[in-house]
């Protein structure tokens with residue numbers, strides 16, 4: 005069994021367990037794909053956190069999906085939430101060899117189910133989240149904590165992202181919209197309208213002058229004489245004496261009660277029973293009325309059958325199905341065969357010019373975040389665009405759902421550029437009418453000649469992709 | 473017709489002394505008290521009003537110049553639905569410096585929601601809520617506690633005011649500094665809801681409007697209605713607000729009189745109020761009112777009747793006597809009269825009944841005309857149309873109300889049952905019943 009440990013001390017043995025020691029730098033530069041479990045030593049917490057981040061932020065499913073187990077941790081270490089298991093210092097001493105496969109083998113089994121991932125990089129955060137949930141057979145439950153502005157967060161997927169913005173929430177919304185995840189209400193949070201923080205101070209304030217310097221007192225109603233006044237008006241040496249009829253009050257519920265509470269403002273002396281509530285953000289000091297606060301539902305997510313399928317085969321397959329209704333998208337391998345025979349044809353006859361073009365939507369996270377429920381419609385429109393610009397003799401494939409590569413036979417570089425420009429124009433219109441934030445398009449083209457092979461053409465067209 | 477001819481024959485056949493025997497009740501009580509006295513004192517009122525015009529104009533000027541804050545307090549339970557209309561009429565007032573304080577006394581409907589909305593819209597100024605009902609007196613006292621005005625106007629929730637009513641009810645304070653409280657003139661809002669409300673409307677015109685003007689003239693006004701009454705805040709503070717009801721309005725009025733202050737009725741301060749819209753509800757309301765008479769006049773304020781009282785005042789004495797006489801004593805006398813007639817001359821009952829009816833009917837016509845004169849410009853068309861119900865009034869007033877009153881008086885004297893009234897929450901009644909009076 006291949007167990008790798010990331011620590012500073014180069015341990016090779018934990019109890020009865022033999023482990024391979026690896027440094028943080030190695031994890032980042034050359035992660036061991038054969039590892040079945042990563043053990044992280046928490047003696048240095050900063051180091052341990054960085055190790056976990058390095059693993060989970062990798063783009064290779066063979067790395068980022070692998071179980072992480074913490075040793076020498078303690079009950080309160082926040083990283084525990086993102087690991088697949090943790091052992092406190094005492095538990096670490098009692099570890100034995102047979103423990104790991106029984107508990108974590110199933111995760112590795114599911115990682116194996118994800119077909120064709122070898123060598124493919126999962127740069128799509130939505131896919132990473134989906135695959136993570138799928139391999140863990142877990143529901144994604146928010147944790148409570150002050151490390152996050154919402155006060156509720158998903159530590160085990162938050163770690164995928166470097167930035168602490170809302171991308172992860174938009175990604176979850178996207179996956180829910182696509183029916184890849186199902187949701188269950190967990191909690192509603194109130195957020196500052198200015199900075200989205202949920203750390204708000206709710207204060208009772210005077211409805212007259214807005215001061216928070218209020219004093220509350222119970223009203224006392226003396227049944228005998230119908231006198232009503234704040235309790236402090238009654239108090240005299242420990243017993244309650246009615247200021248109207250001078251009788252001593254016998255007992256609560258017997259001859260008096262407390263029908264309400266009143267608030268008296270120390271600034272303007274205004275008395276009211278219903279002070280206004282104002283909220284002040286602990287982050288940015290914005291003062292808001294509660295009804296103006298942003299509200300956000302925080303949910304608990306589970307993977308759907310459709311989501312399991314997308315986790316195994318990739319999300320792009322789903323979009324390609326939609327595109328397929330409008331334009332024939334060849335599988336990548338088939339495209340490569342056709343491309344190689346076209347290169348062969350050119351090499352043999354050397355009488356015609358053909359081109360390969362690439363068309364790619366950048367900022368794919370933004371793109372997904374804004375897609376939402378319109379995914380089907382927008383991909384259908386993308387299909388229409390490709391269909392209207394490309395000829396029936398052109399062949400198209402995708403390397404992921406936002407990158408399209410087409411082979412244009414009998415087309416020189418001028419013709420290829422015309423096609424790309426028209427694609428770009430039409431796509432810009434689609435973007436402008438459907439997306440709030442700017443989404444850019446990268447393109448590139450390459451003319452086939454007899455000195456090239458398939459790989460150099462594809463590498464070239466991918467690497468040359470720019471916004472121009 | 474036959475009966476009428478018989479009636480005339482009957483009158484002709486009797487000499488004056490005999491007629492007095494047959495109709496002494498009408499002649500002694502109703503005719504003298506309601507026809508002669510009312511006509512006379514209304515005439516005095518009209519004369520004084522005319523004479524006092526310049527004083528009144530001057531008082532109004534001083535009121536607007538001083539522009540004191542006036543607190544409008546409205547206690548109520550489950551009456552939220554009435555408040556928007558009331559608030560609207562308050563916001564239309566010619567006198568602007570008012571604060572509106574509404575007390576939700578343990579409502580279990582959407583009242584508080586309505587109040588909150590009105591407050592958020594700035595249509596009312598303060599709202600207070602008792603989670604558990606405390607009764608009308610404690611709700612009014614709660615509002616009083618947080619009133620900032622120089623004058624306090626108590627309003628029922630199911631009323632609304634004419635646009636100049638606030639200034640009209642405050643002006644008397646500026647005409648006479650010894651006035652402690654002013655009662656507004658109640659008019660019926662739901663005149664034509666059904667027969668019960670129409671008959672009550674006539675009753676309001678005669679006894680409430682006319683009656684109170686006359687009593688006010690005589691200085692024996694015994695009640696400032698809680699439905700629309702204005703009080704000097706310092707006076708309310710001095711007497712420490714309202715006491716436990718029922719009959720808390722009359723009780724408060726007497727407490728003010730005991731301070732040596734005058735109470736006035738102001739017919740030009742008009743307030744429209746809803747009256748019970750079924751005979752059953754009417755019976756219950758009257759029953760409550762009539763019982764409270766015995767309780768407060770006879771028990772709690774019996775000192776007003778005592779000549780040994782240091783603060784003895786002939787007007788306060790008369791107030792109580794008038795009230796007792798024309799309610800309680802007269803009521804029992806009426807029964808004596810009935811038995812007397814039956815016993816004296818049973819064969820003339822029908823004729824005597826018809827003659828009595830005609831006498832009372834004419835009284836009602838006269839009273840209605842007086843009321844019309846009193847209302848003057850504020851008289852509405854629908855109020856003129858009430859004339860068609862006048863023939864029913866002798867029966868309504870003479871029999872229907874009298875039966876309720878008799879029953880109420882008997883019950884109060886025998887059982888002290890008013891303490892158990894739904895008027896007060898049980899917690900209050902229980903405590904109050906143990907007290908001495």
Ligand SMILES: [Zn+2]
Pocket residue numbers: 196197198199200201285286287288289290
């Ligand atoms: Zn903020």
Ligand SMILES: [Zn+2]
Pocket residue numbers: 210211212213214215269270271272273274
């Ligand atoms: Zn204040």
Ligand SMILES: [Zn+2]
Pocket residue numbers: 226228229230231246247248249250251
């Ligand atoms: Zn008391």
